[in-house]
Structures are given as structure tokens and as C-alpha cells.
Amino acid sequence: MKAGALVENIRMSVRSIASNKVRSFLTALGVMIGTGAVIAMLALGAGAQKSVEGSLQALGSNLLIVYSGQPRGGALIRRSTTNIIPTITDADIEAIRRLIPNLITSLAPESSANGQAKFGSTNVNVTIVGTGVDYPLIRNVRPVTGSFFTPADLDGKKTVVVLGAQVYQDLFQNAGDPLGQKVRLNGLSYRVIGVLERKGNSTTDSSVFVPITTYKRYVSGADKYALVNVQAASVEVMREAQSAIEKELLRLHRLPTMDSADFYIANQLDLLNTLQGVAGTFTLLLGGIAAISLIVGGIGIMNIMLVSVTERTREIGIRMALGAKTGDIIAQFMTEAIILSVGGGLIGIGIGYGTSWAFSKFGGIASEVNLLAVILSFGFSVLIGLFFGGYPAYHASRLDPIQALRYE
Amino acid sequence: MITVKNLSRHYQMGPTIVKALDDVSFTIEGGEFVAIVGPSGSGKSTLMNILGCLDSPTLGSYVLAGEEVSHLKPNQLAEIRNRRIGFVFQSFNLLPRETALENVELPLIYQGVPLKERKKIALAMLERVGLEGREKHIPSELSGGQRQRVAIARALAASPSILLADEPTGALDTKTGVEIMELFHALHKEGSTIILVTHDPGIARQAERVIQIQDGRILKDLPSKEWAA
Ligand SMILES: Nc1ncnc2c1ncn2[C@@H]1O[C@H](COP(=O)(O)OP(=O)(O)OP(=O)(O)O)[C@@H](O)[C@H]1O
Ligand SMILES: [Mg+2]
Numbered sequence: 001m002k003a004g005a006l007v008e009n010i011r012m013s014v015r016s017i018a019s020n021k022v023r024s025f026l027t028a029l030g031v032m033i034g035t036g037a038v039i040a041m042l043a044l045g046a047g048a049q050k051s052v053e054g055s056l057q058a059l060g061s062n063l064l065i066v067y068s069g070q071p072r073g074g075a076l077i078r079r080s081t082t083n084i085i086p087t088i089t090d091a092d093i094e095a096i097r098r099l100i101p102n103l104i105t106s107l108a109p110e111s112s113a114n115g116q117a118k119f120g121s122t123n124v125n126v127t128i129v130g131t132g133v134d135y136p137l138i139r140n141v142r143p144v145t146g147s148f149f150t151p152a153d154l155d156g157k158k159t160v161v162v163l164g165a166q167v168y169q170d171l172f173q174n175a176g177d178p179l180g181q182k183v184r185l186n187g188l189s190y191r192v193i194g195v196l197e198r199k200g201n202s203t204t205d206s207s208v209f210v211p212i213t214t215y216k217r218y219v220s221g222a223d224k225y226a227l228v229n230v231q232a233a234s235v236e237v238m239r240e241a242q243s244a245i246e247k248e249l250l251r252l253h254r255l256p257t258m259d260s261a262d263f264y265i266a267n268q269l270d271l272l273n274t275l276q277g278v279a280g281t282f283t284l285l286l287g288g289i290a291a292i293s294l295i296v297g298g299i300g301i302m303n304i305m306l307v308s309v310t311e312r313t314r315e316i317g318i319r320m321a322l323g324a325k326t327g328d329i330i331a332q333f334m335t336e337a338i339i340l341s342v343g344g345g346l347i348g349i350g351i352g353y354g355t356s357w358a359f360s361k362f363g364g365i366a367s368e369v370n371l372l373a374v375i376l377s378f379g380f381s382v383l384i385g386l387f388f389g390g391y392p393a394y395h396a397s398r399l400d401p402i403q404a405l406r407y408e
Numbered sequence: 409m410i411t412v413k414n415l416s417r418h419y420q421m422g423p424t425i426v427k428a429l430d431d432v433s434f435t436i437e438g439g440e441f442v443a444i445v446g447p448s449g450s451g452k453s454t455l456m457n458i459l460g461c462l463d464s465p466t467l468g469s470y471v472l473a474g475e476e477v478s479h480l481k482p483n484q485l486a487e488i489r490n491r492r493i494g495f496v497f498q499s500f501n502l503l504p505r506e507t508a509l510e511n512v513e514l515p516l517i518y519q520g521v522p523l524k525e526r527k528k529i530a531l532a533m534l535e536r537v538g539l540e541g542r543e544k545h546i547p548s549e550l551s552g553g554q555r556q557r558v559a560i561a562r563a564l565a566a567s568p569s570i571l572l573a574d575e576p577t578g579a580l581d582t583k584t585g586v587e588i589m590e591l592f593h594a595l596h597k598e599g600s601t602i603i604l605v606t607h608d609p610g611i612a613r614q615a616e617r618v619i620q621i622q623d624g625r626i627l628k629d630l631p632s633k634e635w636a637a
Contacts, residue, residue: 008517019505318501321462322562323490323518325483401462405501 005331013336016308024340027304030297031344031384032351035377037290039352042373044359045283047366052275056268058199060140062232063268064104064242066096066249068224071264080203081112082127086224087253087262095248096228103241105233108132108139109212109225117163117208118184119171126167127207128185130215131229136196138231141204146179146194149211153193157213161190165198166205185210188218238269287373294377297344298384305337305392316396317404329397337389338382345381349374409438409569409601410459415468417454417624428454429465430624436603438569441596443615443632444605451624452605456574459603460495461485473569490518494563496573500555502547508534508558509543515566533561537591553584560591571595573604577611589614609636 017024067078068087078084093109100106108131115128135141136148143162153160161183163171172178178192185208199205216223232241242265246258255261309316316329324332352374356367417429428451436442444452457463458470461477464485470478477488489495502511512530521529534543537557547555556576563571573592577585589611596602604615612618618635620628628635 005517005520007523015505314501315503318503319514319518320486321460321489321495321501322515323486323566325486325518327483328518402457405462405497 005328006335009331009335010339012332013339016336017339023304027301028340028344028347030300031294031341031381032297032348034290034294034297034384035345035348035381036351036355037293038287038377038380039349039369039373040355040359040367041286041290042283042377043352043356043367043369044365045279045286046368046370046373047356047360048282049276049279050368051366052279053272056272056275058140059268060138060229060231061268062235062238063138064230064232064238064245065266066092066228066230066245067264067266068226069262069264080127081110081129081226082114084226086111086222086226088225088228088249089252090223091252092249092263093225093228095252096230096245099241099244099248101233103233103237103244105231106134106138107231108135108229109227110135110229111212111215111220111222111224111226112207113219115186115219116184117167117171119181122171124167124170125206126164126185127203128215128219129207129209130212130219131209132212134231135209135229138229139204141199142197143194144197145177146192148194148209154211154213157217158211159188159190159214159218160193160211161185162194162196162209163192164196164205164207164209167208168195183208186219235269238267242267291380294380294384297381298341298388301337301340301385302388302392305333305389306395308336309333309392309396312396313399313404313407316399317401317407320399320401321405326397329399330393333393333396334386334389337393338385341381341385341389345378348381349378352377409440409473410436410603411469411471412459413469413471415455415458415465415470417451417458417463418466427624429458431468432621432624432626433468434619434626434629436601438601439596439599441592441602441616442604443612443618444603444621445607445609445612445618446621446627448607450621452621453574454624455621456572456603456605459570460493460572461488462495486518490515491566492569494560494566494568494571496556496559496563496571496576498575498578500547500552500559500579502555502558502562504547506546507543508539508545508547508550508561511547511558512562512565514562519566529565530561533565534558536564537561551584552580553587556580556584556588557591560588560595564595570601570603573602575605575607578607585611612636 066088068084096107110129110131112127112129115126117124117126133149133151133154148162149160163178168178171183178195181192182189183192190210232238245265249263250261253262319329353369356369359365359367413433415429415432416427419426419428432455444455446452458465465478468478469476473492509530512533513526516526516529531543534540537560539554539557539561542550542554550558577588580588592602592604606612613632613636615632618630618632619626
């Protein structure tokens with residue numbers, strides 16, 4: 001086809017679309033909604049993926065947790081750690097510590113028990129966590145007031161405590177300076193040296209943290225640890241660090257393989273992969289449903305184009321009588337279908353952006369429009385115009401000129 | 409210019425065959441003005457459609473300007489309609505949403521004539537049929553006679569070698585019909601080959617030659633003076 005003919009086709013199509021505005025709008029509406037839905041849904045999926053990654057980062061980076069006992073589900077962070085029967089020894093900790101600095105950067109053993117915290121006449125049930133000085137670093141939790149305990153506190157088995165955000169709120173009603181105040185844990189008086197930022201998970205927020213040495217002396221006599229928080233040196237060495245720890249601990253525990261081990265290691269990577277997989281499936285599902293609506297929009301175009309071909313049978317006959325060839329008629333109706341679907345697609349992109357913005361703004365749902373999704377769904381809407389406009393156009397081109405001229 | 413030989417057009421209607429055209433032969437030279445007459449249903453439009461390459465004969469041959477066209481494919485026929493034939497219909501067959509000028513441009517569009525040149529030719533054609541100043545009007549804003557003038561301008565736009573008109577005055581009142589006939593006469597004087605279908609013996613007499621058909625066969629083929637006698 002000549003370039004002039006293309007311009008001519010576009011001009012004719014625009015005229016025909018403009019001469020029936022309401023119908024043209026309704027025809028394109030399906031594609032608009034379809035394209036908009038695809039973009040918005042993929043944006044929602046991408047947002048979900050981002051927020052999954054974000055909340056996982058909040059747990060700490062490059063986190064490995066060596067748990068006592070047999071594996072329990074796939075959770076990285078166990079909801080309750082107070083009922084773990086500790087199997088991890090000081091020798092284990094030392095063995096893991098020897099992996100610094102090549103494979104790991106720091107570690108913090110952790111044991112916990114249920115207990116009661118009392119300030120004045122207020123009583124709260126808490127989880128008393130004994131741990132090391134690197135805990136805030138590894139688990140990505142910072143004191144908002146005061147500080148975490150120091151190596152000196154640990155060495156001196158000091159009775160100092162750092163409060164979780166919820167515990168602080170419950171005991172102090174968020175009022176007054178807690179630093180230096182005395183809080184009783186299971187009857188023994190501890191000096192408050194810090195309050196942690198709110199993490200939004202009940203486990204951390206409703207815990208109180210004491211030096212692990214203090215914990216072993218006053219809270220639980222056991223000399224083994226429930227778990228060890230380990231920060232790997234980098235993402236790349238996480239697997240290596242995990243297997244090195246497994247190897248060391250198996251040797252120390254005189255065990256042949258991980259199958260019979262009395263400990264297991266939860267790896268942040270595994271969880272990340274699982275969650276990303278879930279978010280990916282979610283995206284695919286939403287995108288798939290939206291894509292179906294796009295196809296339905298295409299069928300709408302085909303439907304209207306078929307009606308339009310029938311209505312314009314006489315016009316087609318006239319054009320044929322004046323020398324329009326099969327290709328000219330096909331090109332004319334295809335151009336019309338493509339203009340409708342491309343126009344619908346462009347408006348749909350706007351709808352997609354708007355919806356995604358509204359999700360974030362008013363729904364508080366993370367969503368992020370992906371340029372690839374925009375290009376993809378737009379391309380898809382063009383294809384739909386080609387595909388679903390194709391049949392009506394072909395149908396029009398096959399009309400017999402005389403029959404078409406006689407059509408009333 | 410036109411030679412048809414043993415031309416037939418049959419329609420299968422259930423078990424029976426309708427012979428709309430039955431073994432028709434004649435030759436029309438360039439520059440002739442021929443009227444085709446006959447009662448309703450005699451096959452005049454069928455013949456015109458074949459001459460206009462809108463339809464193909466069931467049997468026989470049709471040679472147009474030295475080329476056998478009876479077995480051409482749809483796109484080849486479209487090409488011939490576009491370049492060699494100007495067709496004027498009883499019901500005008502203008503595109504209702506396009507202006508007079510755009511209607512006249514149509515055959516040129518399908519020839520791929522560039523916009524500027526196309527406009528120039530179309531304007532000249534509208535002027536030729538006496539419609540200067542009306543080029544921006546759409547058909548519903550024009551009278552019947554004016555619409556037929558637009559249709560004639562459109563038929564002339566591609567400078568075809570033959571002008572075919574199937575009852576061009578059939579939808580017009582007598583006075584307007586006379587004006588349209590004057591236009592055909594003028595075109596004939598300028599050298600156009602004109603074949604015109606009519607019911608009206610008065611119009612047929614204005615041609616140089618009359619072909620009278622009945623039941624798909626040629627009854628008479630005479631110079632108009634002899635036919636009228
Ligand atoms: N598509 C068709 N299918 C079947 N029969 C047809 C078809 N077209 C025309 N005919 C028949 O062919 C015969 C000739 O028709 P045609 O239209 O050529 O007549 P006409 O001379 O132009 O008549 P009129 O003066 O009324 O226009 C008629 O009997 C008609 O019924
Ligand atoms: Mg007829």
C-alpha cells in the first residue's frame with residue numbers, strides 16, 4: 001500500500017469514528033478497561049512484590065537463624081520461641097564465630113521465656129529475650145530511646161533491660177522518660193536503658209531484652225541457646241555460610257546428616273524466594289484476569305465492526321464500483337479497528353495509571369506502574385485491534401459489488 | 409472499443425435457470441452514443457453491470473479496449489473499473505457523509521493520485537458539470553439533479569474511456585432529466601463513449617444508436633433514426 005493510501009485510510013477512519021462518537025466510545029471502552037485493568041493489576045502485583053521485599057528487609061539483611069530442634073514449617077521468624085528446647089551450646093557459638101569475617105559479620109545467640117514485667121502497679125505479660133549486643137544490627141531493630149546493652153553489660157551480667165515498643169506503651173502509657181526507671185521482671189528489678197522502635201510484629205514489640213548472660217543467671221538456668229541470629233557477610237555467601245554452619249554443628253553434635261540434626265537453619269533467601277514466588281503468582285493471576293478483560297474488549301470491537309460492515313455494505317459497494325480493491329477495503333476497516341483499539345489502549349494506560357495511583361493514595365495499597373506492563377498491554381491492545389478487526393475487514397472485502405450496491 | 413460475443417448471464421434460482429442475458433453480441437466503437445432500451449426485467453442492468461466490469465458473464469466473451477475481461481479476477485476488474493469505466497447510477501450512489509468534492513475524488517484515491525492533484529482534478533470536474541461553489545456540500549444538501557451531476561463528475565474524474573449510465577434520469581423530474589441529458593450530449597461532443605440505459609423512448613432517440621433488448625436477447629440494434637421510425 002502506498003503511503004498516501006495510508007493517510008487516506010486514517011482520514012476516512014477518523015471521519016467514520018467521529019460520525020458515530022457514542023458508539024465509537026463504547027466500542028473502545030472494552031479495550032480501555034482491559035488495558036487499564038492489566039496495567040493497574042500488574043502495578044498492584046509489582047507493589048505487592050516490593051512490599052514483601054521491604055518487610056523481609058525489615059527483619060534484617062542477609063539473615064540466617066540457627067534454630068534448635070527439627071524444622072517447623074518454612075517461617076524464617078518463629079512466632080513463639082519460648083517453647084523451643086535449646087540444643088545450641090557455647091561451643092557451637094564459638095564455632096560459628098570463627099566464620100567471621102569471611103562468611104559472617106556478626107551473631108547473637110537468643111533464648112527466651114514467658115514472664116511478667118511490672119512497673120509501679122502495672123503488670124504485663126512479656127517474652128523475656130536474652131541475647132547479645134549485635135542483636136539490633138542483625139535483626140534491623142533500633143532503640144528509639146536510650147541504647148541497647150553493651151559488651152560491658154554482658155560481661156557484668158548487669159540487670160539492665162531494653163523494652164519492646166508495646167511493652168513500653170503498656171507499662172508507661174507512653175508517658176514519661178523510662179530511662180533509669182526500675183522494671184521488675186519475674187520479681188527481679190532491672191534498670192531500663194532503652195526502648196526499641198515499633199516493628200509492627202507482636203513478637204518483637206511485646207518482648208523485653210536482657211543480656212544473654214543475665215538471662216542465663218536469673219531467668220533460665222539452661223546453658224544452651226534456643227537459637228542464634230547470624231548475619232552473613234553478603235547475599236552471595238549466604239548459602240556457603242549456611243552449609244559451613246551446618247557442617248560445624250553436625251561435627252560438634254556428632255551427627256551424620258541434617259536429616260537427623262537437632263538444629264536447623266532458616267535462610268532469608270529461601271523465604272524471599274518463596275514470597276517472591278507467591279507475589280509473582282499473584283501478579284500473574286491478576287494480570288491474567290485483566291488480560292481476559294482485554295480480550296473481551298477485543299470481541300466488543302469485532303462485534304461493532306461486524307455491525308458497521310453490515311451497515312456500510314452500500315458504502316463498500318460504492319467504493320468497490322469505483323475501483324477499491326480487496327486490500328483497500330481490508331485496509332480501511334483494519335485502520336478503523338486499530339485506531340479504536342489504539343485509542344482505547346492509550347486512554348486505558350491513563351486509566352491504569354489513575355487506578356494504580358488511587359490504590360496507593362486511598363487504598364493504602366502499594367502499587368507501582370511498570371513501564372514494561374504499559375508497553376506490553378498497549379502492544380497487546382494493538383494486536384487485539386489487528387486480530388479482532390481482521391475478520392470484519394476480511395468479511396467486508398469479500399462482498400460482491402453488485403449485491404453490496406443493491407443493499408438497502 | 410467494446411466487443412461482446414455470445415454473451416450470457418444466467419442466475420440459478422432454485423431448480424430453474426434465469427437467463428438474464430442470452431447470447432448477446434454487438435460491437436460499440438469509441439465515441440459512440442448508444443441507448444439500451446427494453447421492458448423492465450429484460451436484462452438491461454445485467455448487461456450494464458457486465459460492461460461496467462461489476463459482474464462477469466456466465467458464457468461468452470467481452471473484449472474491452474482489446475483486452476478480454478470476462479475471466480479476470482476481482483482485483484483486476486477493480487483496476488479496470490477504476491481506470492477505464494465511469495459508472496453513473498440511477499440512485500446516484502454517493503457517499504452520504506462525504507462532500508461533493510470528496511465523492512468526486514474517490515476514484516482518484518484508489519488510483520493513488522496525490523492529494524493536491526486530486527483536488528485540482530475533482531474541482532475541474534465539478535466545474536465541468538456546473539457545480540462550482542458546491543464542492544463543500546454533502547449529498548443531502550444538494551438537489552437530485554445536483555447529486556446526479558456530482559455522480560457524473562465522479563464518473564469523469566479518472567478520465568475513463570467509456571461512460572456507462574443506468575437510467576441516470578430515472579430518479580429525476582423531467583426538467584432536471586433534460587438538463588442531465590444536455591450534459592451527456594456535451595460530453596459526447598467532447599469525444600466520450602456513452603452507453604445509457606433508459607425506459608424513455610424520447611431519451612433513446614437522442615442517442616446515435618439504440619439497442620433494444622427483450623428477455624435477455626437483442627431485439628433490435630439500429631441507428632436511432634431508423635429505430636424511432
Ligand atoms: N442477482 C440476481 N439473482 C437472480 N436473478 C436476477 C438477479 N439479478 C437480476 N436477475 C434477473 O435477471 C433479469 C434481468 O434483470 P435486470 O435487472 O437486468 O433487468 P432490467 O432490464 O435492468 O430491469 P429494470 O428496467 O426494471 O431495471 C430479471 O428477471 C431479474 O429477475
Ligand atoms: Mg435495471
